[in-house]
Amino acid sequence: MEAEKKVIIVRFSGELSIKPDAEKYQAIERLCKQISLRLSEKNVFIDITHFHDRFQIKVSEQEVQSVCAVLDRSFGVGNYSLVDFQCSSKEEQILRLVPNYQDQFSGAEFRVRVKRSGQHSYSSMDLEKKAGAILGKTAKVNLSFPQKVLHIEVINEEAFLYSEKRKGPGGLPPHKRERALVLMSGGFDSAVAAWMLMKRGVCVDYLFCNMGGKSTERQTLQIAKVLSDLWNPDPIAKFISLDFTDSIEDIKKHSSLTYRQILLKCKMYEAASNVSKILGCYAIVTGEALGQVSSQSLQNLRAIDLSTRVSVLRPCIGMDKQEIIKKAYEIGTGVLSAKVLELCGITQGKAVRKANPSKTDEYLQSLDQSLIEKAIQERTEILLKDVDGKMLQSEYLFVDEISEGYEVIDCRTQKEFSQWHYAGARNLSLRELLANLKSLNKKKKYVLYCSFGTQTPVAAEIMQQSGFQAYAFKGGIGKLRSLQK
The missing domain is CATH 3.40.50.620 (HUPs)
Structure with a gap:
């Protein structure tokens, strides 16, 4: 039986949303193709469903973070949300899921936002009031400046609940x-x-x-x-x-x-x-x-x-x-x-x-x-x-495996590190790493990795010139994931 897929709701940048329909749909098509192509290069394959001002991506649980990493750097993406819960569009089923947010919203000032498309037996305002009443038992309503927001999107026969919007880079595809x-x-x-x-x-x-x-x-x-x-x-x-x-x-x-x-x-x-x-x-x-x-x-x-x-x-x-x-x-x-x-x-x-x-x-x-x-x-x-790492740096800067005794340093952003990292790795951005070389132990051996394997060779070269035994992992994050498996 196929595992249930996670849903990610992606919204276009505001500028893209107000363009004439023909121009807008061409841009959206380019954006979807770009995202699909970049993910296919990582052997991640997604289902995309397009709506008026957004689209949905369905992907397996283990590939969610790979999709997020691409969305974070895809021009044309205004923001996106990982759906926490989904159900049918029936009001009672939606309200049954709302208590899942009570602990998260407890003590905070909040509001509920409902967005609907299609025909339903209830209005958006009615659903907001009923969901708000449930969360209001442990939190306080603030419609103007809420600390937390519960989003409920009802699209035809389906409903999606989430509480976070992640910012994309905006711009145009x-x-x-x-x-x-x-x-x-x-x-x-x-x-x-x-x-x-x-x-x-x-x-x-x-x-x-x-x-x-x-x-x-x-x-x-x-x-x-x-x-x-x-x-x-x-x-x-x-x-x-x-x-x-x-x-x-x-x-x-x-x-x-x-x-x-x-x-x-x-x-x-x-x-x-x-x-x-x-x-x-x-x-x-x-x-x-x-x-x-x-x-x-x-x-x-x-x-x-x-x-x-x-x-x-x-x-x-x-x-x-x-x-x-x-x-x-x-x-x-x-x-x-x-x-x-x-x-x-x-x-x-x-x-x-x-x-x-x-x-x-x-x-x-x-x-x-x-x-x-x-x-x-x-x-x-x-x-x-x-262009690959070999074209950019000398071979003595690289290793293609991580042997016992090496300290592994993840040189990506903290956000990327939290989404996935090599077991036992510590997170230091390239800037932090090079600024704090004096705090590192020269008796240790270090392996550095980044997303594509093209940035860490510079850091490895600088560290070697400073007397460290430091190497860049050849192949980037994709090869590292397969190595850990």
Whole structure:
């Protein structure tokens, strides 16, 4: 006999709900396909039933947490709820389940919210009053500012009861026809800018203008991979790396010190314009924030924009640095970006803050126009879905089994840890782990794991350099689950 499946009610982001029907249903279809695809890659298969402003997912008990982990990072999801109890839509059966919440609501201020669709012998208000009377024996009603809410959804012949709404990321589901090219430095800003475009339903590719060699390229590739894996595993997303060393020398040779930074940005924009045409992208995305550095004044941004005919999007333009850094840690790139040495600054001394467009153009005309073309022809092009831990780090950083005597550290979020973790593991986010290395025992051996196995190699490398015997588990959470079985 097949075990009864758990029901998860998923609500769309508010913005998605108010779109015209044709556009809304297309977006909902994309969202459902995206969720199903991401779960199927984990060998989790779900049943989805769509209603007007939400859909239901039915899944086995042991796979609930895998579904929640995907919903937490699926753009277009406003919030979702795990159903505690379900029954027929008959009023007496619903009220029979309400006492299950008395202990949970005891002493709290509460209210009951009923949402119905279909024909029933009772009104929503009547059901709210009767359920409230049951809970009111041990709790106090507060319709305006309740501490707890009992939700009852009655849909045709079925009823669902739950008391929690988990927040989703909001935004819009990815649209494969909407593509943009992110100028990626590896720092906090460009990663956050990429995420903010993803949240608007845009699929992104990444362009890295390499001025720091293979090590910096590898670190930046890792950040792009983390963004893709966590937030939008686009099967055609690419990471493009251009060797920019010749262009930098050309700029230094033919320009004054004060204009070098502006000219470097112009050449990056020029390269991005050409690469965007190759990849079919409609815009360039940068992490620039107004006034953060000298090249990001309004006058300088205007001068830089003249070097491209492609739309330039700056999602971080109104954010301050601390806001950007905070967001980077929230989306999972902060620890990695903190270790990247950004090499975009090539001006020694004071840089111009009010660039003259005519003078900027004069300098640009003196530069070797063939260098960008050459860099693009010789570009490194990587499909992100093919990137794994081996491509990102050296083999000595990995283990593919957990031997006796190793201390296991789960580097995911506390929420993910509470949903499932390897037996005996302790939970330290990457940020917490690296900030507290002095508190760890160097005589112990450590194995670190994360969701996909692409973040912990950086931490393992840092720990090894600090004298620890530390390794990243190869294969991520999926392989670890099968290992424990």
